[in-house]
Each structure stands twice: as structure tokens, then as C-alpha cells.
Amino acid sequence: MNKNRLNIGLAVALFLTGFTGAHTAHARGAETGSFDVTLRYSPQESVGTSVPALAADISERPVRLSIVDGRTGSDPAIIGESTDDDDRNWPVRVKNDLVAWANEVLTKNAGDWGIRTAPDAPLSLTGKLTRFHIGESNKALGSTYNADVAVSFTLADSHGRTLWSGTAQGDATRYGKSRSEENVNEVLSDAMKEVYANALAEPALQDAWLGKPASGSGGSATSATSATSAPMAPADLLSELIKLKKQGFGTDLLVDYIHQHTVSAPLSADELVKWKQAGMPDEVIKAALDRAGS
Numbered sequence: 001m002n003k004n005r006l007n008i009g010l011a012v013a014l015f016l017t018g019f020t021g022a023h024t025a026h027a028r029g030a031e032t033g034s035f036d037v038t039l040r041y042s043p044q045e046s047v048g049t050s051v052p053a054l055a056a057d058i059s060e061r062p063v064r065l066s067i068v069d070g071r072t073g074s075d076p077a078i079i080g081e082s083t084d085d086d087d088r089n090w091p092v093r094v095k096n097d098l099v100a101w102a103n104e105v106l107t108k109n110a111g112d113w114g115i116r117t118a119p120d121a122p123l124s125l126t127g128k129l130t131r132f133h134i135g136e137s138n139k140a141l142g143s144t145y146n147a148d149v150a151v152s153f154t155l156a157d158s159h160g161r162t163l164w165s166g167t168a169q170g171d172a173t174r175y176g177k178s179r180s181e182e183n184v185n186e187v188l189s190d191a192m193k194e195v196y197a198n199a200l201a202e203p204a205l206q207d208a209w210l211g212k213p214a215s216g217s218g219g220s221a222t223s224a225t226s227a228t229s230a231p232m233a234p235a236d237l238l239s240e241l242i243k244l245k246k247q248g249f250g251t252d253l254l255v256d257y258i259h260q261h262t263v264s265a266p267l268s269a270d271e272l273v274k275w276k277q278a279g280m281p282d283e284v285i286k287a288a289l290d291r292a293g294s
Contacts, residue, residue, distance in 0.1 A: 035082040035092045035136070037181045039101040041108065043189040044174070050194045052113060052201035061209060062116040063123040067102040070128035070152065070248065080134035082143075082179060092134055092184070102129060102192065109196050122158040123209065127151040127199070130167070130248025134184055143179070147172045147187035150248050153199050155208055164208035165253050170194030231262040234271050237288065242278055254280075255287045263292040 043050075069076065080092040106127070110117060131150035136143045148171045155164040172190035176183030199205065207213065232240070241254055249257075267275070267289060275285050 033090055035090055035179055036095050037092065037184050038095045039098065039188065040185045041101070041105050041189050041192075042182070042185045043193050044186045045190055045193070050170075050190070050197035052197040054113060054115070054200065055206050055210060058206060058209060059114045059116055061123060062118040062121040063125050063209070064119060064121045065103070065106050065110055065117055065125050067099060067106055067127045067129055067151070069099050070130045070250075071132060079132055080136070082136040083138040085138060087138075092136065098132065099129070102127075102132075105189070105192050106196055109193055110200075113200070115200070123163075124156050125153060126156070127153045128248070128250065131169075132188075134188055136179065136184070138178060139175075142175060142177055143183070144175050145173065145180075145183050145187045147191040149188070149191040149195050151195050151199065152248050152250055152253070153205070154252075155205060162252065164202075164205045165256070166199065166202055166205065167248055167253075168195045168199035168202075169247075170196075170198060231264040233264050234267050234288065234292075235274075237261060237263060238271075238275055238278060238280070241280060241284065245279065251281045251283050254284045258284065258287040258291055261291060263288055266292040 076098070077093045077095075078091045079094050079098070081089045082092050083089055107117065128151065129149075130152050131148060133148045135146045135148075137146075148169075150167060150169045152167045153165065154162055156162055170191040170193070172187040172194070174183060174187055176186075237258070241257065244254060244257060267285075272285065275288070
């Protein structure tokens with residue numbers, strides 16, 4: 001009898017040990033691998049409030065709003081990385097349409113801020129998403145989330161002529177639970193809203209929107225056309241253009257930047273090769289050649 005009880009007790013112990021081990025392995029598995037999230041707009045704005053100061057008559061001129069994807073990378077679904085308890089990196093992937101989400105957020109915020117939109121409006125404000133990144137850093141208890149977003153904007157008239165162009169950035173950080181889809185959405189929503197607020201608060205954009213003479217750059221967005229007109233050596237100009245290109249400025253903005261400067265000397269053949277190796281488009285190089293000695 002005692003022997004039977006011992007065997008039964010041993011069997012139960014082995015079963016419970018196996019169950020606990022499988023449960024622990026399953027729990028660890030839930031904390032590793034690709035972190036897949038569905039984007040939802042849920043801003044927290046725990047630090048400050050993203051609301052642009054708009055001219056009173058902005059609402060009298062409707063606009064068409066749109067966001068397109070201008071990011072680089074082999075997999076557009078990957079939007080960042082997450083770390084586990086062993087400091088291994090795992091990709092953060094978005095399950096729904098990122099560009100559709102960005103357009104919905106822009107339309108919602110524009111409406112909340114009193115901006116009128118219409119599909120046949122004579123003005124169009126198009127944003128090119130150049131950076132959309134989320135990073136989760138696993139801590140002893142929970143995780144720290146950092147979001148970083150950048151969008152290059154262009155305001156055009158009904159003939160497609162560019163009236164204004166610039167780039168706006170936004171970021172957000174918060175501490176939360178490990179691998180939390182809710183926390184991911186909170187920081188990305190805050191960063192996205194900040195980008196839109198920074199762009200729309202730009203005085204030069206509002207002047208172009210209202211048909212007024214440009215008053216210069218003074219807002220949170222960065223305009224490539226606000227550069228000084230001091231002469232620059234070709235090497236120095238290339239260095240500045242590389243900085244702008246890394247921040248997501250497109251070819252048109254880089255050309256506008258060059259037009260605000262005088263290039264102090266003609267570009268040599270070796271310098272032309274360096275510009276090409278740096279990834280400068282032909283239009284940018286031609287603009288620099290045209291400005292040499294101007």
C-alpha cells in the first residue's frame with residue numbers, strides 16, 4: 001500500500017513539474033519573437049499638449065490632406081525593435097496599414113483644430129513619411145518606449161506648383177509594461193500628433209496657405225528654404241546637404257537649399273564623384289554647378 005502511494009505521489013509530482021515547465025516556457029515564448037501590433041490612435045500627451053497656433057482665417061481656405069510612405073527599408077511592416085530579458089532584439093511589426101492610419105490621424109487632428117478639408121480644394125498639403133520608429137527597451141520591471149517620427153510636407157496650388165515645403169519631427173517617451181501594444185500606440189500617437197502640430201504651426205506655411213508674402217521660418221517645422229545666403233565651399237555645402245538628406249529632405253528641398261547659397265568655387269571632377277557617391281541626385285548636383293561663383 002505504501003509503495004503504491006509513493007508511486008502515485010511521484011507520478012503527480014512529475015506531472016506538476018512538467019506542467020510548470022511547459023507553462024514557464026510558454027510564458028517566455030510570449031515575451032520573445034516578433035512583436036506584432038495593430039496601430040490605433042490613442043494619444044496620452046503626458047508631457048505638454050500638441051495644439052498648433054493657427055491664423056484665424058486658415059479655416060476659410062479648405063485644403064486636401066494626404067500622407068504617403070517615403071521610408072526606406074526592405075520590409076515596410078517593420079517599425080522598430082523590442083528587447084527581451086536576455087537583451088536580444090526582436091522586430092516590432094505593424095499588422096494594419098500604417099499609411100492609412102497616418103492619414104486618419106492627420107484628418108482627425110486637422111478637424112479638431114478647425115481646418116477644413118475638401119477633396120476638390122485648390123490647395124493640397126502632402127506629407128511624405130520619412131521616419132516612423134518605435135523602440136522598446138526591456139527593464140527589470142516593465143519597459144521604456146521611445147517613438148520618433150518625421151514627415152516631409154509640401155503645400156501646392158491647383159496647378160501643382162510648390163508654395164511651401166518643410167519637414168517636421170515629433171517624439172515621445174514613456175515607461176510601461178513589457179511588450180505592451182497599448183504603450184506602443186500611446187507613444188506613436190503622441191509623436192504623430194506632435195509632427196502634425198509642428199508642421200501646421202509653421203508661420204511660412206500659414207502665409208503660403210493664405211497667399212501672403214513669406215514671413216520667414218519661425219515654427220517647429222524645419223524648412224530647407226530658410227538657409228542663409230553666405231558663400232560656401234563645395235565640400236561644406238555637400239556636408240550640409242548630407243545632413244538634410246539624412247533627415248528626410250527630398251530632391252526639391254535640397255535644390256531650394258542650394259539656391260539660397262553661392263558656391264564659392266566650381267566643382268572639380270573629384271568633387272563631382274564625391275557628390276555622386278554621397279547619393280546626391282543629378283538635379284542637386286546640377287543646381288550646385290549652376291550656383292558656382294553666382
